[in-house]
Amino acid sequence: MSPAEHSPVASAGGRALNVVVGVTGGIAAYKAVGVIRALVLAGHDVHVVATEAALRFVGKPTLEAISRNTVHTDPYEGVAQVRHVAIGQAADLIVVAPATANSLAKLAAGLADDLLGNTILASTAPVVVAPAMHTEMWLNPATVANIATLRARGITVVGPGVGQLTGSDSGPGRMVEPEEIVSAALGALRPRDLAGRRILVTAGGTREPLDPVRFIGNRSSGKQGLAIAVAAAARGAEVTLIGANLEVSAPGSVRVEHISSTLELAEAVGRAAEDADVVIMAAAVADYRPETVAESKIKKESQGDRLTLELVKNPDILAGLADTRHAGQLIVGFAAETEQDPERLLALGAAKVARKGSDYLVVNTVGWAEGFATEGNSVVMLDRAGDIVMEATGSKASVADRILDVIAGA
Numbered sequence: 001m002s003p004a005e006h007s008p009v010a011s012a013g014g015r016a017l018n019v020v021v022g023v024t025g026g027i028a029a030y031k032a033v034g035v036i037r038a039l040v041l042a043g044h045d046v047h048v049v050a051t052e053a054a055l056r057f058v059g060k061p062t063l064e065a066i067s068r069n070t071v072h073t074d075p076y077e078g079v080a081q082v083r084h085v086a087i088g089q090a091a092d093l094i095v096v097a098p099a100t101a102n103s104l105a106k107l108a109a110g111l112a113d114d115l116l117g118n119t120i121l122a123s124t125a126p127v128v129v130a131p132a133m134h135t136e137m138w139l140n141p142a143t144v145a146n147i148a149t150l151r152a153r154g155i156t157v158v159g160p161g162v163g164q165l166t167g168s169d170s171g172p173g174r175m176v177e178p179e180e181i182v183s184a185a186l187g188a189l190r191p192r193d194l195a196g197r198r199i200l201v202t203a204g205g206t207r208e209p210l211d212p213v214r215f216i217g218n219r220s221s222g223k224q225g226l227a228i229a230v231a232a233a234a235r236g237a238e239v240t241l242i243g244a245n246l247e248v249s250a251p252g253s254v255r256v257e258h259i260s261s262t263l264e265l266a267e268a269v270g271r272a273a274e275d276a277d278v279v280i281m282a283a284a285v286a287d288y289r290p291e292t293v294a295e296s297k298i299k300k301e302s303q304g305d306r307l308t309l310e311l312v313k314n315p316d317i318l319a320g321l322a323d324t325r326h327a328g329q330l331i332v333g334f335a336a337e338t339e340q341d342p343e344r345l346l347a348l349g350a351a352k353v354a355r356k357g358s359d360y361l362v363v364n365t366v367g368w369a370e371g372f373a374t375e376g377n378s379v380v381m382l383d384r385a386g387d388i389v390m391e392a393t394g395s396k397a398s399v400a401d402r403i404l405d406v407i408a409g410a
Contacts, residue, residue, distance in 0.1 A: 017044045017092040017189070020123075022116045023063065025053020026175075027166050028098035028132035033058065034178030035097050035130075036066045041375075042182075042395055047072070047087060049116045051103070075115040084115060088123030095185045096120075098132035098175045101143050107155075108146035126188040128156040132175035134165055139172070158184035180251045186397070187234025193408040195236030200276040201229040202269060202283035204244035205372075206262045210309070211294035218284045219372040220336075222246040224364075225282035227400035229254045235404060240276070242268045244283050247373075262286050262314040269317055273329075278407055280332045281318050282362075284372070289314050322357035330410055332403070333358040336366040350386030359384055359410070362403060381406055 019039050023032045032054075039046045046067045050060070055073065063071045075084040088094070096103065096116070103116070107129070112118045120127060129150065137143060138160060151157055159176035175181075203225020207215040226248050229241040233253040240255045244265055250256045257272070259265050262285050273279050288311035298307070318333045325331055335352050339345045345363060353361035364379040366372050377399045381390040392402040 018090050019044045019046050019185075020087060020091045020094045020119060020125075021046055021048050021067070022094065022096040022099075022103075022119070023048060023050040023054040023058065024096065024098060024100045024103040024116070025051050025056060026098040026100045026132045027057060028175040029054050029057035031132075031175055031178055032097050033062060033066050035095065035181050036063065038178055038182045039095075039185075040066065040068060042186075042397065045069070047091075049073070049087060049119050051114055051116055072115055075118050084118040085122035087115075088119040088121070088125070091119070091123050091125040093125050093185060093189060094120060094123055094127045095130070095181065096127070097130035097178075097181050099129040101131075101133045101137040101140070104129065104131060104143065104146045104150065108149045126154075126156065126185075128158060128181070128185040128188055130158050130175050130181045131160045131173070133160075133173050134169060135171035135173045137173065156184060156188050183230050183234070183251060183397075187231075190231070190234045190401070191408075192236035194232055194404065197237045197277045198240075198275055199229075199232045199237045199278045199280065200240050200242070200269070200272045201225050201232065201280045202242045202244070202265065203229065204246045205284040206244045206265055206286045207260050208262065208286050208289035208314075209293050210290055211296065211298045213297045216286060216288075216290070217245070218286070220244075220284035221248060221373040222283075223248055223373070223375070224377055224396045224399065225280070226250055226254075227396040228280055228282060228403060231397065231400040231404055235408070237278075240272050242272060242283070244285075262289060262317070266315050266317050266320075269321065273321055274326075276329065278330045278332065279321055279325075280334075280403075280407075281321070281358075282334045284334075284336060285317060286314055288312060316356070318358055319356045330360075330407065331358040332360045332362065332407065335361055335363045336372070337363060338365070338367055340365065346380065346382075346386075346388070349380065349382050353382050353384060353386060357384075360389070360406065379403070 047069050048063045048067045048071045050073050060071045112121050161174045161176045162172045163174040164170050204222035205218040205220030207217040209215045229239050233239045242257050259268050291310040291312045322331050349363035361382045362379050377396050378393040383389050390406050392399045
């Protein structure tokens with residue numbers, strides 16, 4: 001499968017996007033490398049337009065190696081190809097990261113004294129900026145006014161965050177992490193087809209304690225559930241994510257509740273599902289839990305050569321949701337299976353969706369090196385009758401959008 005077929009932007013019809021990443025002269029320019037890399041790995045064609053000041057922080061060879069394209073800086077290069085406007089005209093999306101106070105001021109004023117300014121003015125593509133500067137600069141009335149102007153023009157502003165800045169300074173002004181920038185940027189291209197819908201997503205893997213130290217768990221990182229939550233928020237939904245021992249963090253667009261065990265998950269889901277239009281159970285839930293939990297650490301000296309555990313069955317959260325759903329509520333389950341034979345995998349999925357009573361079931365193959373804790377996924381989505389309604393292979397972001405396409409059309 002070619003990189004273009006892995007594009008995570010459903011609104012772009014699955015094609016690779018032409019993305020311009022503008023890099024300006026701030027210390028956070030080193031983080032732009034992560035933004036560029038994530039976009040390239042998602043299958044997009046990335047062209048870097050750097051200011052001369054940016055290249056004092058990150059070298060052109062680095063940006064070219066990561067983007068796999070020539071880095072442009074000079075508006076007087078490629079005059080015969082009218083490059084100073086051609087780059088912007090060809091762009092599907094423009095991301096400026098970091099966006100310094102100076103670059104934001106120039107953008108708000110419509111200045112085009114460098115190649116980046118020309119590129120943005122010549123483009124009709126969505127523009128996403130990730131501010132990065134010292135707190136005093138971010139809070140300065142000039143910057144506040146410039147940000148208000150840019151937002152009024154439809155430019156997406158992601159961040160800044162609060163944290164450690166250059167030197168000993170700390171406060172608002174820190175550029176957010178590359179993952180959040182990329183999510184917001186791709187979100188700017190997504191349809192708002194879930195606006196007004198309240199979506200509950202579960203993610204991660206539950207842990208069943210044996211004692212204060214140990215637990216029975218699974219290898220789920222929560223990446224797929226988080227990708228669904230982030231994509232749903234970008235498409236206009238009001239999203240609540242119940243995370244079981246998440247190894248990844250969620251952006252501010254998603255409300256997160258953290259839990260650990262299956263019983264805690266059942267309680268949290270029961271509350272949150274009452275107001276949800278859609279419930280997506282992407283968490284990997286333990287089928288059993290220890291019958292008793294030791295109050296102190298279990299010592300091997302007191303157990304001998306064998307330790308016997310008595311396990312009791314956990315409640316079936318998905319089936320319970322299907323039984324008690326309110327009118328119009330859509331229930332989507334997940335099934336992680338190690339079965340490698342496609343026909344037997346589908347048979348397992350069809351039997352499970354019938355047994356659980358959910359509206360849809362997303363079946364994915366997991367193993368030692370696939371599914372859990374990876375960047376990609378391969379899924380088949382079945383309806384209540386066990387028929388295939390969608391198949392997807394690619395990044396977890398692209399799979400999330402394919403799942404949401406089905407939900408949006410339901």
